[in-house]
Amino acid sequence: MSETPSMGTELDTTRYDSDTTFAVGMIFPMSGPFGLVGPSSELSARLAQEELNAEDGILGRRVELLPIDGGRDPAVVASEVRALIDVGALDAVAGMHTSAVRRSLIPVTSGRIPYVYTSLYEGGDRYPGLFVTGETPSEQLIPALDFMMRELGRRNWAIVGNDYVWPRKTASIVGRHLTSAGASVSLVDFSPIGTADYSATVSGIGISGCDAVVVLLLGDDAAAFHQCFSAAELDRECVRLSPLMDENMLLATGTENTYDLYVASGYFETLATPESLDFSGKFSARFGTDAPIVGSLGQSCYEGITFLGELVNKAGTADVAALESLSQNFGYDGARGHLTMVAGHVVQPIYLARAGEFDFDVLGQLEPRRPR
Structure with a gap:
């Protein structure tokens, strides 16, 4: 038991x-x-x-x-x-x-x-x-962004997050890095913690024409966003990358809503x-x-x-x-x-994984960046 x-x-x-x-x-x-x-x-x-x-x-x-x-x-x-x-x-x-x-x-x-x-x-x-x-972003998100730009060819990004310090500061770090790498940021959108309806955010992503999204949302908010994103069929056009998506959030989101969702983290249950x-x-x-x-x-x-x-x-x-x-x-x-x-x-070492049906398929360890 x-x-x-x-x-x-x-x-x-x-x-x-x-x-x-x-x-x-x-x-x-x-x-x-x-x-x-x-x-x-x-x-x-x-x-x-x-x-x-x-x-x-x-x-x-x-x-x-x-x-x-x-x-x-x-x-x-x-x-x-x-x-x-x-x-x-x-x-x-x-x-x-x-x-x-x-x-x-x-x-x-x-x-x-x-x-x-x-x-x-x-x-x-x-x-x-x-x-x-x-x-932190320098060891977790930045190497993941570099991988996705280099290996997947994603150059036009959107950033969505909850409206508080972690998403806002991380979005600023991500935006500067993408710009310095010759990529573009078409949309930056923040929603209050506890938002359940992400239809306006998803509509903005669709209009932006981006081909990748950095997701900086917590728990239930992330699940609601991914469900709305998939319902709009944007998952067939845009990949998603998140530093905050564990197996519990994956199950809450639903298998049908996690196509082409990538996660960078220091730990996965399948590691x-x-x-x-x-x-x-x-x-x-x-x-x-x-x-x-x-x-x-x-x-x-x-x-x-x-x-x-x-x-x-x-x-x-x-x-x-x-x-x-x-x-x-x-x-x-x-x-x-x-x-x-x-x-x-x-x-710590950071790994990149792709969402599977019930867990994550760990693709490998990302190349480490210079410590803070």
Whole structure:
């Protein structure tokens, strides 16, 4: 039988003893358009937690995860985290959530406790105690764009995304790169998070005459866009490329709506590396074959908790200044292989895949770019 994650947000901080427990606020979306990746995020983090506790935990203390719903308004999330830090209920925070939530958390955590951000994002953040294990456009999207221009001959692009910091900054990076490579950007379109009707966006894409689309949409929004895109039969004319599309989003979108959809990511459930296969086997053995599918988004939470444990244990302290100093020459082993941190960001291999019926066909590893 699989184990169903508890999705409550009421936290009983009285049961955490700082002498015996290392408490991590695990922030991931339990609600909202991004909530469909919540169950796999929680279980992935729990697997890493159990692996740490099977050894010596963190600093000889048992690791406890305090689930916090990162799908709510960023200010609400930040307020909850601040209250927990102020009463000494958290030793660290980690998780996969939007850049809007991350930006609200940085003033709360900076210099106080370590914060491991596991999601792909727009890049560029450097704050005391912030450690990023997810992908950035320079290593993820740019090599994928180069491949699609070179191998598929796609030169006229549209960019669609949700209207917040990650899509907007990423679209700017993508647009500059395409222009410098001699390609064109015919349309840039942003929609509020929670948009269900993408008919106007899809109509604009059709009018633009583009032959490729970069999709920077979250969860349910991405599924709605791809369904509308396919219904308009644009999938026979335009390829789509996304950095944020996991197996759960693929299933929500529907097989008939993912023709010629490409995804660039540091992890796929079908990735046949020894480390990935080992992770998949452990996850299935622990939670059962009917547990949520673990794609790149949920799996990133395993990476984040594993990274946090190894970094703090190596430093012998959770002091932010000590962790900052150690992280400049730090590597760790996770389900994505042996990874190294550079300037507060983990550098990792990136793979390009094409959507299949129920999962992704990994085409190969993309040529790495110069680190940030």
